[in-house]
Amino acid sequence: MNKLLGALLWLAAIPALAEDGPRVKTFERAESPASWVWGFPDHDRFQKWTEVVLPHNWFRDPPRGTDVWYRIRFTLDDSDPPYRSHSLYLPRLPLADLTVYVNRQPIWKLSERYADGAALTAIVIPVPPGMLRAGENVVHLRAKGYPQWYHGIPRVHFGDTQLLSGRAAMRELIQGRMILMSAAAFGALGLLALWLWARGGRDPLLFWYAISGISLLAATVLWYLSLWRDVSDLRLALIFLRFDGWLMPLLILHLRLARIRRPRLEAVLWLAMLAAVASIALRGPWQWLAWSGWGILFAALPALFTIPLLRSPELRRQPAVVLLLVADVAAAAMNLHDWALRVGWIDFDRPYLVYFVPPFVMLAAAVPIMERLMAGVAATRRMNVELERRVAAKARQIEANHEQLREAQRAQALADERRRIMADMHDGLGARLLSLLSVAQSGNARPEELSEGIAAALDDLRLTIDSVQPVEGDVGVVLGNVRHRMRSVFERAGIKFLWNVSTLPRMDDLTPERILAIQRIFLEVFSNTIKHSGARTVAVSAARVPGAVRIVIADDGRGFEPAAVRNGNGLANLKLRAAQAGGTLLIDSGAGRGTRVTLLLPFRDEELPPGLPGTGEDKASYPVPGISPEPSSA
Amino acid sequence: MAATSTEPVTIALVEDDDEARKRLVASIRSDPSLRLVGEYRTGGEALAGLSGGAPDVFLVDLGLPDMHGLEVVRRIAARYPACDILVVTIFGDEESVIGALEAGARGYLLKGALEHDIAEDIRHLRNGGSPLSPVIARQVLKRLVPDTASVAQLTRREAEILNAIARGFTYAETANLLHLSVQTVHTHLKNIYRKLAVHSKTEAVFEADRRRLL
Numbered sequence: 001m002n003k004l005l006g007a008l009l010w011l012a013a014i015p016a017l018a019e020d021g022p023r024v025k026t027f028e029r030a031e032s033p034a035s036w037v038w039g040f041p042d043h044d045r046f047q048k049w050t051e052v053v054l055p056h057n058w059f060r061d062p063p064r065g066t067d068v069w070y071r072i073r074f075t076l077d078d079s080d081p082p083y084r085s086h087s088l089y090l091p092r093l094p095l096a097d098l099t100v101y102v103n104r105q106p107i108w109k110l111s112e113r114y115a116d117g118a119a120l121t122a123i124v125i126p127v128p129p130g131m132l133r134a135g136e137n138v139v140h141l142r143a144k145g146y147p148q149w150y151h152g153i154p155r156v157h158f159g160d161t162q163l164l165s166g167r168a169a170m171r172e173l174i175q176g177r178m179i180l181m182s183a184a185a186f187g188a189l190g191l192l193a194l195w196l197w198a199r200g201g202r203d204p205l206l207f208w209y210a211i212s213g214i215s216l217l218a219a220t221v222l223w224y225l226s227l228w229r230d231v232s233d234l235r236l237a238l239i240f241l242r243f244d245g246w247l248m249p250l251l252i253l254h255l256r257l258a259r260i261r262r263p264r265l266e267a268v269l270w271l272a273m274l275a276a277v278a279s280i281a282l283r284g285p286w287q288w289l290a291w292s293g294w295g296i297l298f299a300a301l302p303a304l305f306t307i308p309l310l311r312s313p314e315l316r317r318q319p320a321v322v323l324l325l326v327a328d329v330a331a332a333a334m335n336l337h338d339w340a341l342r343v344g345w346i347d348f349d350r351p352y353l354v355y356f357v358p359p360f361v362m363l364a365a366a367v368p369i370m371e372r373l374m375a376g377v378a379a380t381r382r383m384n385v386e387l388e389r390r391v392a393a394k395a396r397q398i399e400a401n402h403e404q405l406r407e408a409q410r411a412q413a414l415a416d417e418r419r420r421i422m423a424d425m426h427d428g429l430g431a432r433l434l435s436l437l438s439v440a441q442s443g444n445a446r447p448e449e450l451s452e453g454i455a456a457a458l459d460d461l462r463l464t465i466d467s468v469q470p471v472e473g474d475v476g477v478v479l480g481n482v483r484h485r486m487r488s489v490f491e492r493a494g495i496k497f498l499w500n501v502s503t504l505p506r507m508d509d510l511t512p513e514r515i516l517a518i519q520r521i522f523l524e525v526f527s528n529t530i531k532h533s534g535a536r537t538v539a540v541s542a543a544r545v546p547g548a549v550r551i552v553i554a555d556d557g558r559g560f561e562p563a564a565v566r567n568g569n570g571l572a573n574l575k576l577r578a579a580q581a582g583g584t585l586l587i588d589s590g591a592g593r594g595t596r597v598t599l600l601l602p603f604r605d606e607e608l609p610p611g612l613p614g615t616g617e618d619k620a621s622y623p624v625p626g627i628s629p630e631p632s633s634a
Numbered sequence: 635m636a637a638t639s640t641e642p643v644t645i646a647l648v649e650d651d652d653e654a655r656k657r658l659v660a661s662i663r664s665d666p667s668l669r670l671v672g673e674y675r676t677g678g679e680a681l682a683g684l685s686g687g688a689p690d691v692f693l694v695d696l697g698l699p700d701m702h703g704l705e706v707v708r709r710i711a712a713r714y715p716a717c718d719i720l721v722v723t724i725f726g727d728e729e730s731v732i733g734a735l736e737a738g739a740r741g742y743l744l745k746g747a748l749e750h751d752i753a754e755d756i757r758h759l760r761n762g763g764s765p766l767s768p769v770i771a772r773q774v775l776k777r778l779v780p781d782t783a784s785v786a787q788l789t790r791r792e793a794e795i796l797n798a799i800a801r802g803f804t805y806a807e808t809a810n811l812l813h814l815s816v817q818t819v820h821t822h823l824k825n826i827y828r829k830l831a832v833h834s835k836t837e838a839v840f841e842a843d844r845r846r847l848l
Contacts, residue, residue: 470728476768
């Protein structure tokens, strides 16, 4: 920041460093009429001229009237270098109007070239060829201006046009283009601030920052292009915004940085700002008050702005605050420079620095504003992270609850299963063992009877255990397991199996209860076959049919008439077991034609089509596999 | 395997229940093709007794007082890969049988089945495979998913054999169904048992790796 300040001061010093060469005359003295003049002063032979020092600062040394004449006399002789062309050069034109005469002929008029704001414009006025003569030449300047507006006449330079144009260009760079560029930078920042304001936040600070930047840019561009040829009130308001519009948001920024939050004070300041702009735009009676009020604020800038920040040592350590403080001090220095220039304490011809103050300070102010914005963004991000963390924690909690629920469901299922097994043991194994016990206690039990009974009890236990073995919903495994368990029984009875169990689709709802029922059906059917049928061969097939798994057990035994069965308990029992297995059972038999038991286990999600065997309807449409010679392929 | 009719199969057994052990011993002694070379009451006794060498067949009860029968199976299988180990179980339930097969057993005997079946089962085992219940076959099939890259997985043929057994087909029927000889089915089954043991070791290594990484 100090470097920047040094560079600015160095740039401001450039015109003073430019030495006069042999091809340039610099006039530091001129003559002015001693009394008020009517018409061209040299026409009045009684006019007395008094000497004035250039630059002539009207604030320090007010002239009479607002239409002031100057006369500069000089001689050209043959010893002067031959010039290609001659020009007059004025580094500043702090005037409302100026007319230039060479040897009493008018050659240039300011108001024809620039409407206003020529104060910053370095002017090179070419002298038309043939107007100068060897010997004495005279230049008249007719200046219009206002003492209170810091008007005056700079030094006048005369000489080689090319050399003077170079100087004018350098001067133009400082007091024209650089101002425009800094205004453009600030204007861009203002547009960015406007965008940020519109995107979110709606911080009035940001809004006023945007307004300041944009109005500075607009006013500077308009001034540079000299688009307005008259001084309208609207333009005055714009000029006011350009020079002073940034002061209010800046003041509030300082207050906020100093952690002073006074919403009412801020509101009053905003209102004052609005009132000032309005009074200037409308050329109200308070126009002068607005200008001077802001002028005081402007002058009080360092004290007003920096003191709140300087109070806190903690704040003084923040880089953004330090930057702003440096900018405040630099702005104060620049203001002091311009004030000294106006009152004539320093060279009147030096360029004003006031134009650099708004961009300079506002660029520095952008840092804490952006910092605040970034802090907001960071806070939002932190909040999001925290929110995500909480959501994750909540999700974990919900997951844990679910797990508990599942655990409870598992426990419930386990309890149900235990209850079922207990009931089963009670009716099956328990009853069997009790009857064995009473037989054993009666004292006349035959050993074969006992061992048979115990073996049956063990089989019953194995059956129960088998029903809880994992079968992956495969009915084929259930059937196979019954066969596996009973293989020695079948071998002893000399019965041959024709086994034709295909790979079956998975049945997800094949619960141990259903498995046990299916096992019991098979044991019942097989034991009937062994005991009663006299069969040599049993064909077992299991296959998928639409909507169900169909299991058929057929033997080549003597068969029976279902209607003629005296004790229907066995068959009724089978039907009951089929219902427990979630299926339907059909027994087809007749004297001399074997027995065919069909068990149909429907899939949970599928509709059973009408007319399936087992539903008691059209049997013929679903051929039941009979005793086939060999198991077909898997 | 190498058993011939002239040379009896040597058998050792470990069983803590005196009655059951007596019955097993009686059943083995009644068969001339079998020769009992050791009977032990605890796992420790068995491991010590077999330190000098292993019999052809070793019967292990899973419920031993000093250590789990599976531990005995694991140690003997690791020390004597040629020894055919059979676990003795009352119910032949999936948990104990699969555990035994993974520990290195070649099959299992059902306790309480008619005693003359034991010699028959042992002969089956020596011929290449003890009876495999459909439930166990289904579980093996589930564990050794066929046709994945791992060496311990099943070939398509092995999967077909297991699938048939899981649906209740006997070995002979399975052989017929798949147009194989019964002996080939037995060979496949032996390979399946070996893969199951390898698979369980791979799983263990994988699990250990996973835990260490975690």
